[in-house]
Amino acid sequence: MTGKPKLTYFNGRGRMESIRWLLAAAGVEFEEEFLETRAQYQKLIKDGALLFEQVPLVEIDGMKLVQTRAILNYLAAKYKLYGKDLKERAQIDMYVEGTTDLMGMIITFDFTPPKQRNLALIIERATTRYFPVYEKALKQHGQEFLVGSQFSWADVQLLEAILMVEEREPTVLSKFPLLQAFKARMSNIPTIKKFLQPGSPRKPRPDDQYVATVMEVLKKD
Amino acid sequence: MTGKPKLYYFDGRGKMESIRWLLAAAGIEFEEEFLETREQYEKLLQDGALLFQQVPMVEINGMKMVQTRAILSYIAAKYNLYGKDLKERALIDMYVEGTTDLMGMIMQLPFQPPEAQEKNLALIIERAATRYFPVYEKVLKDHGQEFLVGSRFSWADVHLFEAILMAEECKPDILSSFPQLQAFKGRISNIPTVKKFLQPGSQRKPPADDKLIAKVKKIFNI
Numbered sequence: 121m122t123g124k125p126k127l128t129y130f131n132g133r134g135r136m137e138s139i140r141w142l143l144a145a146a147g148v149e150f151e152e153e154f155l156e157t158r159a160q161y162q163k164l165i166k167d168g169a170l171l172f173e174q175v176p177l178v179e180i181d182g183m184k185l186v187q188t189r190a191i192l193n194y195l196a197a198k199y200k201l202y203g204k205d206l207k208e209r210a211q212i213d214m215y216v217e218g219t220t221d222l223m224g225m226i227i228t229f230d231f232t233p234p235k236q237r238n239l240a241l242i243i244e245r246a247t248t249r250y251f252p253v254y255e256k257a258l259k260q261h262g263q264e265f266l267v268g269s270q271f272s273w274a275d276v277q278l279l280e281a282i283l284m285v286e287e288r289e290p291t292v293l294s295k296f297p298l299l300q301a302f303k304a305r306m307s308n309i310p311t312i313k314k315f316l317q318p319g320s321p322r323k324p325r326p327d328d329q330y331v332a333t334v335m336e337v338l339k340k341d
Numbered sequence: 342m343t344g345k346p347k348l349y350y351f352d353g354r355g356k357m358e359s360i361r362w363l364l365a366a367a368g369i370e371f372e373e374e375f376l377e378t379r380e381q382y383e384k385l386l387q388d389g390a391l392l393f394q395q396v397p398m399v400e401i402n403g404m405k406m407v408q409t410r411a412i413l414s415y416i417a418a419k420y421n422l423y424g425k426d427l428k429e430r431a432l433i434d435m436y437v438e439g440t441t442d443l444m445g446m447i448m449q450l451p452f453q454p455p456e457a458q459e460k461n462l463a464l465i466i467e468r469a470a471t472r473y474f475p476v477y478e479k480v481l482k483d484h485g486q487e488f489l490v491g492s493r494f495s496w497a498d499v500h501l502f503e504a505i506l507m508a509e510e511c512k513p514d515i516l517s518s519f520p521q522l523q524a525f526k527g528r529i530s531n532i533p534t535v536k537k538f539l540q541p542g543s544q545r546k547p548p549a550d551d552k553l554i555a556k557v558k559k560i561f562n563i
Contacts, residue, residue: 172439173472183431189410190434197427206418210404213411218393249394 125150125180128164130337132330133323134227135188136176138220138277140322142192144315145276146199152321161337192216196273208268215254215266215274219281222250226284230326231334239288246285251296254278258298264305271309279306287325346371346401349385351560353553354546355448356409357397359441359503361545363413365538366499367420373544379560413437417496429491436477436489436497440504443473447507451549452563462511469508474519477501481521487528494532502529510548 125143129136131154143150155161155175165173171186178185181198185191196202196212203209225242257266266274282303285292293300306312315322346364350357352375364371376382376396385391391398392407399406402419406412417423417433424430446465453461480489489497505526508515516523529535538545549557557563 171435171476172442181428183428185431185435187435187438190431190438193414193434194427194431197430206415207402207404209418210406210411210415213414214392214406214408217408217411221393253392 124148125178126153127151128153128155128169128177128179129175130155130330130334131323132326132334134176134326134334137323138223138280139176139178139188139191139195141276141280141315142195142199142201142273144321145271145309145311146195146201147311148195148199150321155337156333158337158339189220192273201271201273201276203268203272204270208272211267212272212274215257216277218250218253219274219277222246223277223281223284226288230331242285243289243292246289246292247295250281251293251299254302255296255298258302275302275306276312279303279312345369346399348373349376349390349398349400350396351376351553351557352546353549353557355397355549355557358546359444359500360397360399360409360412360416362499362503362538363416363420363422363496365544366494366532366534367416367422368534369416369420371544376560377556379562382560410441413496422494422496422499424491424495425493429495432490433495433497436480437500439473439476440497440500443469444504444507447511451554452558465508466512466515469511469515470518473504474508474516474522477525478519478521481525498525498529499535502526502535 125148127136127139127150129152140150155164161175164170164175164177169184170177171184174186176186176188176191178191180194185194193202203212222242222245225245229237229239229242254266263269265271266278279302282293282299293303307316314320346369348357348360348371350373352373361371376385382396385396385398386394390405392405395407397407397409397412399412401412401415406415414423424433443465446461446468450458450461450465477489486492488494489501502525505516505522516526530539537543
């Protein structure tokens with residue numbers, strides 16, 4: 121046992137990627153166990169490791185944490201990325217819920233049959249519902265970070281969301297100058313810069329192989 | 342201005358009901374403004390009152406809060422229903438995410454095509470009985486205490502209680518294999534603030550009927 125948090129998930133982004141981002145941004149090293157087969161998954165369930173029979177699972181500080189938001193909340197608070205008081209936390213929570221919804225559309229997209237996929241809707245939501253909010257927040261206070269003049273979980277997740285959408289539509293930030301500057305600033309934070317380099321635990325975009333593995337392990341067909 | 346939190350939503354349960362439950366359990370009085378027409382919704386949008394163009398929205402302590410989980414977390418922390426430390430908060434968060442998933446399935450049922458509803462109702466009942474309720478039954482059995490976390494009433498207890506009542510509306514005897522949950526339900530029902538909320542005339546909302554579904558679809562162009 122190394123004392124490092126241990127992540128159990130598929131070898132891909134999915135719901136675990138935001139957790140990898142947050143740990144990496146906080147400068148916390150972690151280990152990973154990848155689910156490759158249904159038998160592995162069934163063993164985890166049989167061993168009682170998955171509270172609601174689902175992954176992500178993060179073993180940390182003697183707990184087997186499940187449920188993405190519970191895990192992220194815990195990490196944000198533990199590593200002091202959750203604001204200085206209740207109101208800042210509320211602000212961070214609201215911003216994070218927005219980026220979670222946007223990234224959730226992209227996660228679902230890859231598991232939607234090709235004929236039913238709607239990339240245009242995702243881009244529309246990004247450019248009319250979500251990005252304008254963060255652009256405005258940065259414009260109004262003129263500070264480097266989204267909340268409380270301090271680096272927080274909200275900044276990490278917004279960067280992650282920007283990069284995810286840009287992968288699908290490289291020009292998506294063209295009308296958002298402050299987000300462009302934000303993206304550059306965040307990318308230069310040492311822990312984040314490291315995570316963005318090849319060889320880091322960051323996972324690539326889902327491909328057909330990944331989707332097939334997930335469906336097989338969870339028996340969703 | 343009364344200083345009371347003000348809730349903006351349609352006159353029905355939806356995502357706002359868990360917020361009503363938590364405020365009520367905490368003994369906090371609140372006001373409500375109900376969305377009846379698309380024009381009302383569009384006005385809220387134009388006024389910039391909805392951060393991501395969505396409800397629920399709760400005006401509280403000078404903030405216009407949106408996003409159900411953000412609102413619930415804030416209320417839980419403010420009214421001391423979020424455990425005593427980070428680890429208890431983590432347990433509460435996990436438990437609440439479970440009941441959120443279960444109640445989410447039930448909430449969506451009326452909005453699904455009629456052909457899918459029977460199948461989905463069966464899935465809800467199965468999930469309640471095999472994935473969710475066993476977890477809370479075991480938690481209560483293992484520590485033998487009155488409340489889910491830290492021997493103290495918390496958001497997790499309110500949320501589980503709400504989920505139990507919703508599941509019972511789907512299948513009245515759904516707790517038949519869960520003696521701990523039956524006892525839990527009895528205990529929580531008797532907490533004065535909860536008891537009050539369960540009485541007719543409170544701000545608790547009934548299950549969605551066809552009229553409400555039609556209204557929601559119209560307001561949000563679904």
